[in-house]
Amino acid sequence: MPIAIAVALGLGAAGCAAAPRAPNRGAWFPDQGDGTYINPILYADYSDPDVIRDGDAYYLISSSFTSTPALPILRSRDLVNWTIVGHAMENLPDPRYAEFQPGAGVWAPAIRAHAGTFYIFAPLPDEGIYVLTAPHPEGPWSAPRLLVAGRGLIDPCPFWDDDGQAYLVHAYARSRAGIKDRLRLRPMAPDASRLLGQGEIVFFDPIRHPTLEGPKMYKRNGWYYILAPAGGVTHGWQVALRARRIYGPYEDRVVLAQGRTAVNGPHQGALVDTPSGQWWFVHFQDAGVYGRVVHLNPVTWRDDWPLIGEAGEPVLRHAKPDLPRQPVAIPQTSDEMNAGADDRLAPQWQWHANHGDGWANLKARSDWLRLRARPLPASGWSTAPQLLLQKMPSPSFTVETKVELGNSNAPLMAGLAVVGESSAALLVERESATAAPRIVLRIDDRVAYSRPIANNGPMRLRVAVSAGGTCKFSFRYVGVGSPPEPIDVPFTARAGRWVGAEIGIFAAMPSGASSAAASDANAYADFDYFAYLVH
Numbered sequence: 001m002p003i004a005i006a007v008a009l010g011l012g013a014a015g016c017a018a019a020p021r022a023p024n025r026g027a028w029f030p031d032q033g034d035g036t037y038i039n040p041i042l043y044a045d046y047s048d049p050d051v052i053r054d055g056d057a058y059y060l061i062s063s064s065f066t067s068t069p070a071l072p073i074l075r076s077r078d079l080v081n082w083t084i085v086g087h088a089m090e091n092l093p094d095p096r097y098a099e100f101q102p103g104a105g106v107w108a109p110a111i112r113a114h115a116g117t118f119y120i121f122a123p124l125p126d127e128g129i130y131v132l133t134a135p136h137p138e139g140p141w142s143a144p145r146l147l148v149a150g151r152g153l154i155d156p157c158p159f160w161d162d163d164g165q166a167y168l169v170h171a172y173a174r175s176r177a178g179i180k181d182r183l184r185l186r187p188m189a190p191d192a193s194r195l196l197g198q199g200e201i202v203f204f205d206p207i208r209h210p211t212l213e214g215p216k217m218y219k220r221n222g223w224y225y226i227l228a229p230a231g232g233v234t235h236g237w238q239v240a241l242r243a244r245r246i247y248g249p250y251e252d253r254v255v256l257a258q259g260r261t262a263v264n265g266p267h268q269g270a271l272v273d274t275p276s277g278q279w280w281f282v283h284f285q286d287a288g289v290y291g292r293v294v295h296l297n298p299v300t301w302r303d304d305w306p307l308i309g310e311a312g313e314p315v316l317r318h319a320k321p322d323l324p325r326q327p328v329a330i331p332q333t334s335d336e337m338n339a340g341a342d343d344r345l346a347p348q349w350q351w352h353a354n355h356g357d358g359w360a361n362l363k364a365r366s367d368w369l370r371l372r373a374r375p376l377p378a379s380g381w382s383t384a385p386q387l388l389l390q391k392m393p394s395p396s397f398t399v400e401t402k403v404e405l406g407n408s409n410a411p412l413m414a415g416l417a418v419v420g421e422s423s424a425a426l427l428v429e430r431e432s433a434t435a436a437p438r439i440v441l442r443i444d445d446r447v448a449y450s451r452p453i454a455n456n457g458p459m460r461l462r463v464a465v466s467a468g469g470t471c472k473f474s475f476r477y478v479g480v481g482s483p484p485e486p487i488d489v490p491f492t493a494r495a496g497r498w499v500g501a502e503i504g505i506f507a508a509m510p511s512g513a514s515s516a517a518a519s520d521a522n523a524y525a526d527f528d529y530f531a532y533l534v535h
Contacts, residue, residue, distance in 0.1 A: 028394035037080045044391040045291020045500035048108030051270035059137035066105035067350035081329035084347040088141040091354040100353045100383045103497040110157040121156040152177025159217040166190045171213040181206040214268040229267030238267040259313035276322045289469035291500020337369040353385035371507040373523040382423035389504035402528040404458035410517030414525030416461040420501035421494040469493035
């Protein structure tokens with residue numbers, strides 16, 4: 001059903017010298033419309049961003065952990081306004097990801113180009129480092145190929161030198177390898193088909209720079225640079241290393257830190273330039289329940305050292321990059337569930353783990369999304385791989401969806417979920433096709449609210465999220481003038497393991513459902529829309 005989706009901006013006044021007032025409703029728009037932007041440029045969990053420029057377009061990729069499709073790809077022409085253009089990996093390359101694996105999956109990737117081919121190096125910390133290739137940043141991307149197996153090998157970045165020799169720099173995950181504070185540089189075949197040796201540890205200073213990770217390698221004016229975050233996600237800083245020889249010795253300098261600002265742990269990202277010669281740094285900040293949100297800071301070069309932000313501290317508001325203007329854009333959020341030419345889900349959606357064919361269908365019912373009801377895992381509904389989720393897009397917002405259960409005689413549940421270390425789902429539940437349905441609020445493994453509803457028709461479910469992740473659920477019957485009925489049960493969302501809280505929809509049947517129930521063609525739920533609304 002087509003719906004009108006309004007957005008309340010609530011942005012600070014143009015030209016204000018004070019810190020900009022963040023939008024408190026609707027979506028987050030960093031472009032202020034007056035030639036300036038505010039940080040973060042992405043108020044969403046695009047963790048460990050890397051960026052590459054291809055002609056007049058920039059492409060950003062980020063960690064995706066166990067969500068699939070994996071490796072989201074965003075595009076911008078001005079480094080401020082971003083939209084999602086696809087994903088590089090459909091499912092994760094190990095059968096264990098058929099089940100949700102918190103904290104595992106794709107960690108900090110890197111995207112680079114060499115000799116007409118684009119490369120993504122993607123680490124899975126329990127399996128090893130994988131390589132994907134494509135003729136263009138928007139794909140199509142090859143299937144992931146294992147470059148090197150090993151636990152704890154993370155944050156890889158390739159580098160091709162002027163003489164054609166290739167290298168790979170990477171870090172180590174303490175949780176897997178017991179190491180967290182050193183960077184290794186290895187020789188690599190120029191086509192990234194194999195590594196050519198163990199290489200060398202090129203930097204190790206655990207007293208001054210503990211938890212050193214996320215290296216990105218560059219060359220400028222005859223200097224080799226490795227930019228790497230240190231000190232940990234929450235309160236760390238950005239380090240620049242430089243040397244005249246590729247294996248060092250490297251000298252170091254802190255080039256970005258929180259300082260007097262409220263931007264904690266500003267680090268780990270990408271150094272990019274513009275055709276006019278400007279330089280910029282795209283990095284993340286840990287924003288708790290909202291995940292690792294993305295900032296853009298200017299870069300100046302002094303004595304061949306990059307200095308990021310204003311005097312090494314993050315900016316809150318700044319003139320936009322010297323790039324052509326583009327229309328204001330944000331990553332996609334609302335979805336009217338219209339089937340496109342390829343019957344694919346809109347790119348903001350990701351499953352909670354590896355997904356299968358037939359889980360979602362946009363053509364079974366015109367302008368509705370049909371989700372197949374699959375049995376829940378024994379570990380509980382919040383770990384179900386069929387959770388269809390997207391990132392929280394701003395500090396405060398309201399989401400509504402309309403759901404209708406199928407005609408199966410199997411027990412069904414479907415509805416709206418907020419998922420993290422603690423999770424809540426507002427569901428329509430029914431024991432059979434002839435049983436009376438109920439509205440149920442499940443918080444983790446307990447039923448926090450349950451109430452019979454009048455009929456088996458569609459229901460509108462809503463959650464309002466306010467600053468800090470406070471969630472207020474409500475529901476209403478479909479019909480003119482039907483007011484929302486609030487559920488007076490408090491719930492505060494929490495971040496997941498190294499990811500922000502997510503919000504979305506799902507359909508399920510209880511754990512241990514019979515094979516006959518699981519194969520019932522009527523075991524589904526239909527969703528009419530998923531809309532971000534003005535409060």
